[in-house]
Amino acid sequence: MGREESVKAEAGLPLFDIKQAKGRVCHQLFSSTVFFGICLIWFYRLTNIPGAGQQGRMSWIGMFISELMFSFYWILTQPVRWNVSYYLPFKDRLLHSYEEKLPGVDIFVCTADPIMEPPAMVINTILSVMAYNYPPEKLTIYLSDDGGSNFTFYALLEASHFSKRWIPFCRKFSIEPRSPEAYFSQHFDAQNIVNPQEWLATKKQYEDMKERIQAVINKGSISEEIKNQHKGFLEWNHNVTKQNHHPIVKIVIDGRDKKSLDNDGIQLPTLVYLAREKKLNWPHNFKAGAMNALIRVSSEISNGDIILNLDCDMYANNTDAIREALCFFIDEQRGHQIAYVQHPQNFNNIIKNDIYANNPHAVNKVELAGLGGYGAALFCGTGCFHRRNSLCGSKYSNENKQVWNVKTRKGDKRTINELEQRSKVLASSIYEKGTQWGKEMGLVYGCPVEDIVTGLTIQCRGWKSVYYNPEREAFLGVAPATLDICLIQFKRWSEGMFQIFFSKYCPFIYGHKKIKLCAQMGYCIYLLWAPLSLPTLYYVIVPPLCLLQGIPLFPKVSSPWFIPFVYVFLSRNIYSIVEALRCGSTIKAWWNLQRMVMIRRTTSFFFAFVDTIIKKLGLSQTTFVLTAKVAAEDVSKRYEQQVMEFGSSSIMFTLIATLAMLNLISLAGAAVKTVMLVEYLKEMERLISQVGVCALVVMLNAPVFEALFLRKDKGRLPFSVLFKSVVFVSLACLIPVR
Numbered sequence: 001m002g003r004e005e006s007v008k009a010e011a012g013l014p015l016f017d018i019k020q021a022k023g024r025v026c027h028q029l030f031s032s033t034v035f036f037g038i039c040l041i042w043f044y045r046l047t048n049i050p051g052a053g054q055q056g057r058m059s060w061i062g063m064f065i066s067e068l069m070f071s072f073y074w075i076l077t078q079p080v081r082w083n084v085s086y087y088l089p090f091k092d093r094l095l096h097s098y099e100e101k102l103p104g105v106d107i108f109v110c111t112a113d114p115i116m117e118p119p120a121m122v123i124n125t126i127l128s129v130m131a132y133n134y135p136p137e138k139l140t141i142y143l144s145d146d147g148g149s150n151f152t153f154y155a156l157l158e159a160s161h162f163s164k165r166w167i168p169f170c171r172k173f174s175i176e177p178r179s180p181e182a183y184f185s186q187h188f189d190a191q192n193i194v195n196p197q198e199w200l201a202t203k204k205q206y207e208d209m210k211e212r213i214q215a216v217i218n219k220g221s222i223s224e225e226i227k228n229q230h231k232g233f234l235e236w237n238h239n240v241t242k243q244n245h246h247p248i249v250k251i252v253i254d255g256r257d258k259k260s261l262d263n264d265g266i267q268l269p270t271l272v273y274l275a276r277e278k279k280l281n282w283p284h285n286f287k288a289g290a291m292n293a294l295i296r297v298s299s300e301i302s303n304g305d306i307i308l309n310l311d312c313d314m315y316a317n318n319t320d321a322i323r324e325a326l327c328f329f330i331d332e333q334r335g336h337q338i339a340y341v342q343h344p345q346n347f348n349n350i351i352k353n354d355i356y357a358n359n360p361h362a363v364n365k366v367e368l369a370g371l372g373g374y375g376a377a378l379f380c381g382t383g384c385f386h387r388r389n390s391l392c393g394s395k396y397s398n399e400n401k402q403v404w405n406v407k408t409r410k411g412d413k414r415t416i417n418e419l420e421q422r423s424k425v426l427a428s429s430i431y432e433k434g435t436q437w438g439k440e441m442g443l444v445y446g447c448p449v450e451d452i453v454t455g456l457t458i459q460c461r462g463w464k465s466v467y468y469n470p471e472r473e474a475f476l477g478v479a480p481a482t483l484d485i486c487l488i489q490f491k492r493w494s495e496g497m498f499q500i501f502f503s504k505y506c507p508f509i510y511g512h513k514k515i516k517l518c519a520q521m522g523y524c525i526y527l528l529w530a531p532l533s534l535p536t537l538y539y540v541i542v543p544p545l546c547l548l549q550g551i552p553l554f555p556k557v558s559s560p561w562f563i564p565f566v567y568v569f570l571s572r573n574i575y576s577i578v579e580a581l582r583c584g585s586t587i588k589a590w591w592n593l594q595r596m597v598m599i600r601r602t603t604s605f606f607f608a609f610v611d612t613i614i615k616k617l618g619l620s621q622t623t624f625v626l627t628a629k630v631a632a633e634d635v636s637k638r639y640e641q642q643v644m645e646f647g648s649s650s651i652m653f654t655l656i657a658t659l660a661m662l663n664l665i666s667l668a669g670a671a672v673k674t675v676m677l678v679e680y681l682k683e684m685e686r687l688i689s690q691v692g693v694c695a696l697v698v699m700l701n702a703p704v705f706e707a708l709f710l711r712k713d714k715g716r717l718p719f720s721v722l723f724k725s726v727v728f729v730s731l732a733c734l735i736p737v738r
C-alpha cells in the first residue's frame, strides 16, 4: 500500500482501545467468601456482647462498631477491583491521518514559592514541555507563579535562552527525558554518546545557567545588569510581595515572532509568565484560583482546545505524551465524550522499598484503573490533559462533536502589549466577582483538593474521563522525603476529600443517576479516609488496654468463631500482598506501606477528621499547606539510606510514639502477668488474638522504637517525645476499661 492509500484505510480506524483485566468473576467469588466471613464476624459480635454490668461490654460494642466501619470501607473498595480497564492509544494512526488537524495545546505549569519550589526545578519542567514532539506553533506554555517572584521570572528568561540550544539538541539526538537535569543526571556510557562535543557543550551551557540562577538566589536580589536585559523586571517595584501585587503577564517568547527561532532555525513555542493579582484579605483560592486565571489568560493568548496541567515538579518524561493523549480526544467514535485524560502521579526520587509508601502501586494500577473502567477516572491535579470546553463548565451533549481549532497564533494581529494588557484584566482579583468562576466554571473553589471535586463535577455534567497509565511514565515529580511532609500532605488530602463527602458534592447525592453507583463508591474510597481514622485508632488503643487488664475481645483459638476472624485477616492480607507484587511492588515495600497506612490513619486522617468537623462548625478557614520539594543535605542522605526522618516533637510524632509505646508496654505487661499470675495464664487462650494484634502494631512500629531508643542522628525522635508518650500511656493505663 502506498502512503496515500494507507492514510485512507487508517482514517476511520479507532485511535484507542480499551482492554478489561481478566479474572473478574474469580475476584467476585473471592470477594463473596470474604464478605461471608465478615457477616459471621458481625453475627458473632452481636450474639456475644457481654451482659450489662459485665466487664468489657463497652469495649466489645466499640469493637463491633469499628469492625462495621472497616467492613463498610472494604465493601467500597471492591467494585473498582472488578472493572480494571486499560486504555491503549494508537499514536501511529494519529501520526498518519491527523497531522494537519492537530489542535492547539496549552500547557499550564503552577508554582507557588521560590524557596519550597526552586526556580531551577521549575524551569526544568518548562524546558521538558517546550521540547515536546509537537508542532511548536501549536504549543503554548504558561508558567503561573503564585509566589510572584522575580527570581522565578529571571529563571524563566534564562530557560527561554537555553531552550534555543536545548530543543534542537533533544530533536537531533531523540533524547529522553527532556528535562535537562533529569537527562544529565543519568548514567552515561561514553561510547553511546553520538556527539560528545555537542553533548558536553550543551551540558556546560545548562550548568552555567543553573549556576547563574543559584547565584542570583544566593545573593537575594537581582543585579541592575540583569534587570536591564528585560523590561519585564520593571513590574517588580518594592510594593510587590507574595501576598500582595498587581497582575503580571509577560509573553517571554512570542511564537508568531519570526525571530523566535531555535539554533536550527525552527520556530519556538510561545512561552508566557503569569503572576495573577493578589491582594491582602482577598481570597485567592490557592491552586484552583491560579488555574482559573490561567484558563482565562490562555483563552486570550492562544486558546488551545487542549490543556495540559502540571505541578512545577512534574517534568515530561515522554516526548510523545501529547500525541498519545490526543488519540483519546480525537477518536471519531468515542473521543467527543471524553473530558480529560489523567496520568498517574509518578516520582523520580522513589528509593528502594519506598519507606514512605509514596508510590502506591495498587492504587495506580488497580483502583484508579478500575474507576477509569467506569468512565470516572479521578482528576488528580497534575499530569492531566483537559478539553478546554469541559474544564470551563460546558455540559456534555451527544450532538456537539468538537470541531478542533487547528489555527496557529500566526493570524493574530494584536501586539504583545495589547495581549498583555488584556490578560492583566483577566488575571486581576476582582475579575471573578459576581461570575460563575470557581462554581460552575473552571476549577471549583473552597476545597483543598480542588482537583478531585472538579473532576467529579465534570463527570456529573455528562462527560467521561480516561485514566491512562502508560508503560513509560509520562510525568515524574518529587515525592516527599520526610515523614513530616508526607503526613501534612495526607492531612490536606484527607481533609479536603472528607469535606467533599460532607458538602453538596457528596458523590452519592450529587452524582446520583449521573455517574455509576460503582463509581460513586470508588470516589468514597478516598473521600472517607478521614473517618477511617476512628476505627483504626480504636484498634490500636483498646485491644492493648484490654489485654493489660485481662479482658478478652476475640473468640478462643479453639472456638469455631475464631475461623472467620483468621480467614478475613489472612485473605485480606494475602490478597493485598499478591496484588502489590503483581503491580510491581516488593514484600518489603508492602510492609512499609502497611506501616504508613497505620501512621497516616492514626495521625493525618485523624487530625483531618477533627479539623473538618471544626470547619463545618465555621470555626476556621480552608488552607493549602504547600509540599516542600527540597530537603537539607543530611535529611536527603537519610532518605537515601531508608531511615525514617522525625527530628522534631510535633504533635503527630507524639501521637505516633504514644500509640507505639502503648502497644509495647501492654505486650510487656501481658508477658509479666502470664508468668506471675495463674489466672491470667488461664485466660491466655482467649487473649492470644489481642497479643497478636499488639505484636503486629509493635512490629510495624519498629522504626519508631529505633528513633526513640537507638538512633543518635538528627532525624531521631527527641527525648521529650519519649517522655510525653510514657506519661500518656501511664495515664491511659489508669483508665478503668469498661
Ligand SMILES: O=c1ccn([C@@H]2O[C@H](COP(=O)(O)OP(=O)(O)O[C@H]3O[C@H](CO)[C@@H](O)[C@H](O)[C@H]3O)[C@@H](O)[C@H]2O)c(=O)[nH]1
Pocket: 110, 111, 112, 113, 117, 144, 146, 285, 286, 287, 290, 310, 311, 312, 313, 345, 380, 381, 382, 448, 449, 450, 451, 489, 492, 493, 496, 624, 625, 626, 627, 628
Ligand atoms: O496557592 C497555591 C498553592 C499551590 N499551588 C501549586 O499547586 C501545586 C501542588 O501543590 P503541592 O504543594 O505540590 O501539593 P501536592 O500535595 O504535591 O499536590 C497534589 O494535591 C493537590 C491537591 O491537594 C493537587 O492540586 C496537586 O496537583 C497534586 O499533585 C504546586 O505546583 C503548587 O505550586 C499554587 O499554584 N498555588
Ligand SMILES: [Mn+2]
Pocket: 311, 313, 477, 627
Ligand atoms: Mn506536589
